[in-house]
Each structure stands twice: as structure tokens, then as C-alpha cells.
Amino acid sequence: MPNTPTRVIIASRIFAPEPAAASYMLEAIAREFARRGSAVEVLTTRAPRRYRPKDPSGVRVRRFPVLRDAAGYVRGYLQYMSFDIPLLLRLLCRRRADVYIVEPPPTTGAAVRIATALLRRPYVYDAADLWSDAASQATSSTLVLRALRTVERFALRGAAGAFAISPGLVSRMREIGIHTPATPVGFGVDTTAFAFRAVAAADSPYFVYAGSYSEWHGAEIFIDAFARFTELMPGYRLLFYGNGSQRESLERRIAELGISGVEFHAPVGGEELSHVLSGAVASLASLKPRQGYDYAFTTKVYASLASGCPVIFSGEGPTVDFIEEHAVARPVGAAVGYDAPATAELMLGAARAPLPAAERRQLSTWAADAFSLSRVAERVVDCVVAATERSRATS
Numbered sequence: 001m002p003n004t005p006t007r008v009i010i011a012s013r014i015f016a017p018e019p020a021a022a023s024y025m026l027e028a029i030a031r032e033f034a035r036r037g038s039a040v041e042v043l044t045t046r047a048p049r050r051y052r053p054k055d056p057s058g059v060r061v062r063r064f065p066v067l068r069d070a071a072g073y074v075r076g077y078l079q080y081m082s083f084d085i086p087l088l089l090r091l092l093c094r095r096r097a098d099v100y101i102v103e104p105p106p107t108t109g110a111a112v113r114i115a116t117a118l119l120r121r122p123y124v125y126d127a128a129d130l131w132s133d134a135a136s137q138a139t140s141s142t143l144v145l146r147a148l149r150t151v152e153r154f155a156l157r158g159a160a161g162a163f164a165i166s167p168g169l170v171s172r173m174r175e176i177g178i179h180t181p182a183t184p185v186g187f188g189v190d191t192t193a194f195a196f197r198a199v200a201a202a203d204s205p206y207f208v209y210a211g212s213y214s215e216w217h218g219a220e221i222f223i224d225a226f227a228r229f230t231e232l233m234p235g236y237r238l239l240f241y242g243n244g245s246q247r248e249s250l251e252r253r254i255a256e257l258g259i260s261g262v263e264f265h266a267p268v269g270g271e272e273l274s275h276v277l278s279g280a281v282a283s284l285a286s287l288k289p290r291q292g293y294d295y296a297f298t299t300k301v302y303a304s305l306a307s308g309c310p311v312i313f314s315g316e317g318p319t320v321d322f323i324e325e326h327a328v329a330r331p332v333g334a335a336v337g338y339d340a341p342a343t344a345e346l347m348l349g350a351a352r353a354p355l356p357a358a359e360r361r362q363l364s365t366w367a368a369d370a371f372s373l374s375r376v377a378e379r380v381v382d383c384v385v386a387a388t389e390r391s392r393a394t395s
Helices: 021-035 077-092 106-119 131-137 142-157 167-175 220-232 247-257 270-278 300-306 318-327 340-352 357-370 373-394
Strands: 007-011 039-045 059-064 099-102 123-127 161-164 182-184 206-210 237-241 262-265 282-287 311-315 333-336
Touching (some): 007 021, 007 077, 007 106, 021 039, 021 059, 021 123, 039 077, 059 077, 077 106, 099 106, 099 373, 123 142, 123 167, 123 373, 161 167, 167 182, 182 373, 206 220, 206 300, 220 311, 220 340, 237 270, 247 262, 270 300, 282 300, 300 311, 300 318, 300 357, 311 318, 311 340, 318 333, 333 340
Parallel strands (some): 007 039, 007 099, 099 123, 161 182, 206 237, 206 282, 237 262, 311 333
């Protein structure tokens, strides 16, 4: 039976308590390694002051300051470099680990590949998504896209292994020439943070879009749908919790349509977001088709269901399959093509027949059992252990 690595280092620009899917996943992975007896060290950034770090038991978290954008996020090439360059030095100047785990962006993966080559140690890449695909929605510069693809291939090809959310993502890796052993591990939700909470009825009912809203998400579909929805059912709100490059374009669209009731909120912690989701009519998620990202799965679905909140999804891809598969037996929500009138119809249906508290509680219990992040973390650790063993066998 493979042995769990004695010493593990996780390198990531984001970690708990900053609210993000990657933060929750990495924290769960760190906990699972510690549970199995590994000495775990996390090299990450100093969290913004509004978040109070509470490091997992048995895990040493090393934080250092980095550049952040105007909204307070480590997002953008200068911001990434402010983490990646010191990271390279930090990795080389500390005791070697048996294996390293690296979270995107690809520049961080490249820094870890260089460091681990010098240290003669394996690393495993968290292939949460492919940044070079996503970047095609933010820029048309072939030079930038080619450079990013080159860096991403360099980061992934040097890894002893990788873990991905879905088989579709692994297939996409193969299409662009990355043949690193990769394991689909799925994704899950932190059930200690996301659960149904009985909340008092809001003065004005609301829908929630929680998470990032970049070009390839196509969240503008919900602005158009909400405009149609409020013509028939006024008094509702549409709440955005998160951040993204589309903020300005969404606000312009709101102004063009002359609608009210749309609010933008900064990201919040899991428990607070779970409270918001527990009281929502439904959560909203989207994936704009034909953007080179159709294989992606919208992981925000798990947090919503674990909070007892049904989902309205607009778009194509594996999220549609997921909702249609489970909607046969449970009120998980509904999916529709990327179409504003059809999306508005689903919103109207959800508002006219809101899910009762008892059914929300049952939905939450089922989702917590089926999609616990701790189970995903177990699969990730198994993947890392197997990659470490392969590296030892070939070295």
C-alpha cells in the first residue's frame, strides 16, 4: 500500500479564509494530509484585513504580503508575479518536502516546476481549469494567448500528476498536448460552512448570483432575464456576491435597461453566504456557450444545494447534465439554454412556487452527504500519493 508523504508543501496565492472555491478545496486537502499524519505547510499570501485567519489544526500556514488590485484581489500579471517570484526563493530556502501541490495560475505552476527541478522533488498540479482557454474571452491578443498557453503547458507537463474537476477537463488537456497523468476527482462543498439555515423571510424576495462573473460566465444573461421577470413580478431583488472582470459591463447593461433591484456585494465567507443562499428564491449560475470553455462545470451549484437553495442554470455543458440527472428525484432546480426569455420563465416559476423550508432542509442534507468536500479531498490525497509513488519508481 502506498505511503502517505511525510512532508507536504502547498503553494497557492489564495487560501482560507479568503472566500473562494479554491480556498475551501485547498484547506480540505491540507486537513486530509494532516489527518493521515503528514507534516503540511502552506505557502500563501497575507489575507486582507477583513478576514481573520484560523489555520487548520496540524497545518502550518506561511503568509507574506503581495500586490493586490484595486478591489483587493491577487488578480493580474503584476499581482501574480509579486507572489511567484518570492515563492521560488521561499521554496529553495526551506527544508525539502516529499511532494509539492500547486494551485494556478500557470505562472505559479512554472515557478514550482523550476524550484522542484532544482530540489529534485515531484509536484502535483491542481488543474481546476485551463487559464489559457479562459483568457481567450478576456483578450484577442494572439501573443498573450500563445505565451499563456506555453506557460500553462510548461507548468502541467512537468508535474508528476494532476487532479481535475471533470473528465471533460482532462480530455481538453489532452487536446492541447498535455499528457500528464490526471485524475478527475470532482468537486464538493465545505459542509461545515454551507448548510440550510432557517432564516426570516426577507422584506423583498431575491435571487442570488454567487461567485466570479468573468466574460466566459456570461452573467449578463441574468440582467436581461431579471428585466423581463420584474415586468411581471416587481419587488424582487437580484444580488451578486463575488467579483469579476464583467462588473462594469453588467452595470452598463443595468443602466441601459433602466432596472432597479440589482445589488453588488463583495465576496463573503462561507457561513455568511450560506445564510444568503438559504433565504433566496433560487441561485443563478451560467456558462456562455461556444467560448472554448463548454467543458467547465459551475461548482457554485454545490454550495447552493448544500444550503438548500435550488439552482437556475443558463447555458450548456456538464452542469446541464448534472441538474437534469438529479432533478428527476429532487428539487435541485432547472437548466435552460443560454437564452434570456427562457431564463426569465424559470425565474418566474421559482418565484410562483418557492421551495418550502422542509424540502430545502432535505435538499441540504442530501447534498451534504453526496458532495462533501472532505470526500473530494480524500480522492485528491490518493491522487497525490499515487503520483509521488510513480515519481519514486522512475527516479
